[in-house]
Amino acid sequence: MHAQTFAPNNSQPQQEGLLTGNARLYRATVELLGKASIRVNGTDPxxxxxxxxxxxxxxxxxxNLGLGxxxxxxxxxxxxxxxxxxxLLGTRMTDSIKPLRLLGYALTAKLLNRQDMKRARQVGEVHYDLGNDFYAAMLDSRMTYTCGYWADASNLEEAQVAKLDMICRKLQLQPGMRLLDIGCGWGSLMAYAAQHYGVECVGVTISREQAAWAQEHYGDALPLEFRLQDYRELDEKFDAIASVGMFEHVGRKNYRTYMQVANRCLNDDGLFLLHTIGKNVRRSTPDPWIDKYIFPNGDLPSIGQIGDAADGLFVVEDLHNFGADYDKTLMAWFKNFDAAWPRFEAELGPRFYRMWRYYLLSCAGAFRARDIQLWQWVLSKEGVRDGYRRERI
Known part of the structure; x- marks a missing residue:
């Protein structure tokens, strides 16, 4: 590890010092963590x-805002x-902790459209525009910032290739098709689909850094078009649509609009693949720490919310959950980030290191506990005649 050496401290003076804060809350913390087999100042890692x-x-x-x-x-x-x-999350006990100080935040997330066209760009500026060198050090060689597929993979590179290829096969891509990638990131899916399946691609992103990197990296070598554009502005036809790791930024007030955009842009016989992190319950509040420090205005959907949004617009042909694979992906990202940290320490500082460590490892733990999921939906407008043959590795 860089930047921090961990060592347990079981000294009685420290315990007594901690109790000078609020003894009742300290005892409640010890009790709650004990139910998760976690000790305060214990010897387990x-x-x-x-x-x-x-x-x-x-x-x-x-x-989690205060804890983070x-x-x-x-x-x-x-x-x-x-x-x-x-x-901790595996116990599900934290679901019952609803701090009154966050009531205003919860109401804002529920009642307001925090992902309108003006606010939607904030996540690009705050998170995705951190710097291409930073992400290149953390991600695989294709800059794929979404969950890999680890069924037969032994490393991050293999897992991301397996995921990209699985998406192409699920979409039944053929040479000459035109693919739309909503939230295209650095263009890894578009480049892979063009190279291996002979398709033309249009990708939209709200990150200037992503669009600039993709345009510079791929240039005119492949039939790819990268646009700095909000998804709501799209109004043209495509043979297939993919959206990988972008729906988490759409927001519950816009789920139906998003599905309507996908419906109007998809040819009648086309397929739409939606790859998104999801939550287990419909009525919940976005995590306040993640919202403040990592993904402004993010909002994880539930299966029910996605189903409501697609109601009458799409037939669900396939639903594939491989959320446990995000644990492995995040741990691989953290390993890369931690190894590369000396290159960025002077610029970003120790507080950023602890923030990013908390982000990657707390999310890995959440997926490990199956507290959150990763779904790939395959949708069609009218249903695949004779049935859709699902693809897995």
């Missing part, structure tokens, strides 16, 4: 090492942060 007073107060007052900010401040640690979260 997933145990919580509290370094400063106030961590329980921040966590109970603000949920306390971690960024160095107030607590865990050597295996991913396993800490896998154990």
């Amino acid at each position: 997933w145990d919580m090492q509290i370094r400063r007073p106030g961590v329980p107060e921040r966590a109970f007052a603000q949920g 900010e306390a971690y960024m401040d160095g107030a607590w640690d865990a050597e295996e942060l991913d396993e800490f979260f896998a154990r």
Whole structure:
């Protein structure tokens, strides 16, 4: 590990110092974590090492926002942060913690359209425009920033190729087809589909850095067009549509609009593949820490919300859940990020390191606990005659 050495501290003076904050909340923390087989200042690598007073107060007052900010401040640690979260979230006990201080945030997320055309660009500026060199150091060689498919893969590169190829086969791509990629990222799917399946591709993104990198990297070598454009502005026909890791930014107020855009842009006999992270319950609030520090205005959908949005517009031909594979993908990203950190430390600083570590490893733990999922939906406008033959590796 860079930037932080973890070591348990079981000294009685420290325990007493922690109790000078709020003894009741400290005991509640010990009890809650104990149900997940996590100890405070224990010796297991997933145990919580509290370094400063106030961590329980921040966590109970603000949920994951308080817990995450306390971690960024160095107030607590865990050597295996991913396993800490896998154990904690696996109990489902945190679902019942609903801090009153976050009531306003919850109401805003529920009532307002936080992903309208003006606000939708914020995630591009805050997250995806961090710098192409930074992402190149963390991701695979194709800059694929979505879950890999690990069924027969032994490393990140193989897992991403397997995922890209599976998408192309699920869409039944053929030479000469025209593919739309909604939220195309750095163009990995488009380039792979053009190289291996002979299709022409149009991709839209709200990230200037992504569009610039893709245009410079691929140039005129492949039949690819990259647009800095909101998906709601699309109004032309394509033989197939893919959207990989973008629906998480659409927002519940816009799910129906998104499906209507896909419907109007897809030829009657075409297929639409939607690849998205999802949650297990319909009525929930976006994670406030992720919203503040990683993905502004993000909103994970449930199966029910996606079904409602597609109602009357699409036939669901296939639904494939391989959420457990995101755990492996995130751990591979963290390994790359951690190894490359000395190149970025002077520019980004130690607080960013702790923020990014918390992001990657807490999400890995959430997928490991099956608290969140990864779905690939295959949709058609009128149903595939004689039935859709699903593709797996």
